[in-house]
Amino acid sequence: MKKETFFTTDSGIPVKAVYTPEDFPERDYAAKLGLPGEYPYTRGVYPTMYRGQFWTMRQYAGFGTAEETNRRFRYLLGEGSTGLSIAFDLPTQLGLDSDDPAAEGAVGRVGVAVDSLADMETIFEGIPLERVSTSMTINATAPVLLAMYVAVGERQGVPAAKLAGTTQNDILKEFIARGTFIFPPQPSLKLALDIVEYCQRSLPRWNTMNIAGYHIREAGADAVQELAFTLGNAIAYIEAAAARGLAVDEFAPRLSYSLGCFRDLFEEIAKYRAARRLYAGIMKERFGARDPKSLLFRTFSGSCGSTLVAQQPLNNVVRVTLHALMGVLGGHQAIHTACWDEGFAIPSQEAATLALRTQQILAYESGIAHTVDPLAGSYYVESLTDEIERRAEELLRRIDAMGGMLRAIESGAIAHEIEASSVRYQQALDSGEKVIVGLNRFQSQEAEEAHGLFEADPRVEARQKASLAAVKKRRSQADVEVALRELDKTIVNEKNVMPAVLGAVKAYVTVGEICGVMRRRWGEYRGR
Amino acid sequence: MTMRVLLAKVGLDGHDRGLKIVAHHLREAGMEVIYHGLRSTPEDVARAALEEQADLVGLSFLAGDHLTLAPKVLAELQRAKLGHLPLVVGGIVLKRDIPRLEAMGVRRVFLPGTPPAEIVQYIREGAQS
DSSP, rough: OOOOOOETTTTTOOESSSOOOTTTOOGIIIIIIITSTTTTTTTTTTSGGTSSSSOOOEEEOBSSHHHHOOOOOOOOHTOOOOEEEOOOOOHTHHHHHHHHGTTTTTSSSSSSOSSSSHHHHHHHHTOOOOOOOEEEOOOHHHHHHHHHHHHHHHHHHHOOGEEEEOOOOOHHHHHHHOOOOOSSSHHHHHHHHHHHHHHHHTTTTOEEEEEHHHHHTTOOOOOHHHHHHHHHHHHHHHHHHTTTTHHHHHHHEEEEEEEEEEHHHHHHHHHHHHHHHHHHHHHIITTOSSSGGGGOOOOOEOOOOOGGOSSSTTHHHHHHHHHHHHHHHOOSSSEHHHHTTOOOOOOOOHHHHHHHHHHHHHTTOOOTSSSSSSTOOOOOHHHHHHHHHHHHHHHHHHHHHHTTTHHHTTTHHHHHHHHHHHEEEHHHHHSSSOBBBTTBOHHHHOOOOOOOOOOOOTTHHHHHHHHHHHHHEEEEEHHHHHHHHHHHHHHHHTTOSSSHHHHHHTTOOHHHHHHHHHHHHHOOOOOO | OOOOOEOBBBBSSSOHHHHHHHHHHHHHTTTTOOOOOOOBBBHHHHHHHHHOOHHHEEEOOOOOHHHHHHHHHHHHHHHTTOOSSSSSEEEEEOOOHHHHHHHHHHOHHHHHHHHHHHHHHHHHTTOOO
């Protein structure tokens, strides 16, 4: 075999054989790096990072009915998980009740089914909300699910001001990737900002948005596009919030971010470091933020599912270990490690435990968390950090030239860029230029399907429909109607929907009913 | 005659990276691809297949709803008198589900990792089997 003479990172950035001080002169240290917890935060958002406390080990889980998810959550907490992360099923994400004909086959499938507050009460039964932080992967219906969480807290005697957690609430990326939008872009953006505004007053510890590059990467973007489009979305939200009259230092400290862990170890680490530096600069220079907390690119990172393959699935355990390594060396605040069997099915309990143990081994055995940003000063990593920053800035300038992210999304330009990268990536796999072990090299005769896979319970849908019917029978129909009228009035008057949504969920109005009112007023978006 | 291929995502899942890759390769191979997009209903698919005079329909499933939705699309195609149209499926499908899909009338199931060239060749040959 011919030995390669030209090397690039996974995203196509040229890599030299050797890096020297010429690639990162000592004089750059103060301006580009500085100390962790200090501007421009390249080295980390906090001074002591994991010496103070480890990152949050936040495993994404949720399936079937609320009872099953409650059991899995209690299990994960019992095993040392330090935060919860709820996966909702697609009907819940799209504002459809489990008895909606369009929900058939999807109830409780890729996450837990939530129709009304009753389901949310069950999910958190025996889990005191003042002692956990909960991340919810929810976007179009985020106001409803957040309101339910607040209502569960009230019932447990935990005031909203004490609730900690995150709503993903990043609707712009749904139009670019992932696809769980309901309403057209403008009302969608309004809803997202309603949460930002509401939490500023009532849930000061809540991360109002988790602006996510992860899904953009999974849709096929490379590392530079992932970073630039994430920041592009952030800029769009911040501008929209400012246009609403919100002061940047009031809401920016509660914005959080998520970037994926893909394949190339050093490129990913450089991406996280570049992200922190770029963001701090944007917040300070472009938006005039004064509060240091507004400058922090606080991140949740997770294994990119698309790097895992179904062929020789146990190899995924090794890949996931590398993902966690990137996350830790990259200085994330929370990390999710994927399960080896995710390529087939909802993770089995055994696989979910192994994924958590992977993080615990890195934290407690490997010593990598003893010192902050251990790769700083590596000529290669610093040079790559600079290069990713430079390329992402260039792409951001192009987005500005297109009239901003919202325009670039609506015109299809962003989707087009991602698709081109995705096709390039696939071609590199087809030609063997890029290798996935077990997939396009080192294949082995595939044994039968892996054993011990999670089996979706076909009775979940019927059970969920029955409990929804019971809730509808139990609740006061008069209260439901009052709540829905109040919500409609709020929408017509262009007020913040959160108080009306909170009133509705407390009356056990369903996700589908609440979104139904919004659909009638705002219409549905069909996509491009 | 240029082959006309209708591709769609039915159900609620919004992940269409794989399907777009397939669309790209079919177009490169000279076929006409009609991408019907996210959240198409089985009725939408049958209507589009009729209006667009598709020679083949391809669906992508990644959310475990293939056993519920593939038969609905097949039934709608039947109803539109398009029962003869080959329906192919790709995505995350457990191996044990493949015989069940084939018994329903799905012509072929492509699992993750299938080289696009293999899909192109199968479709170019008219999905005859």
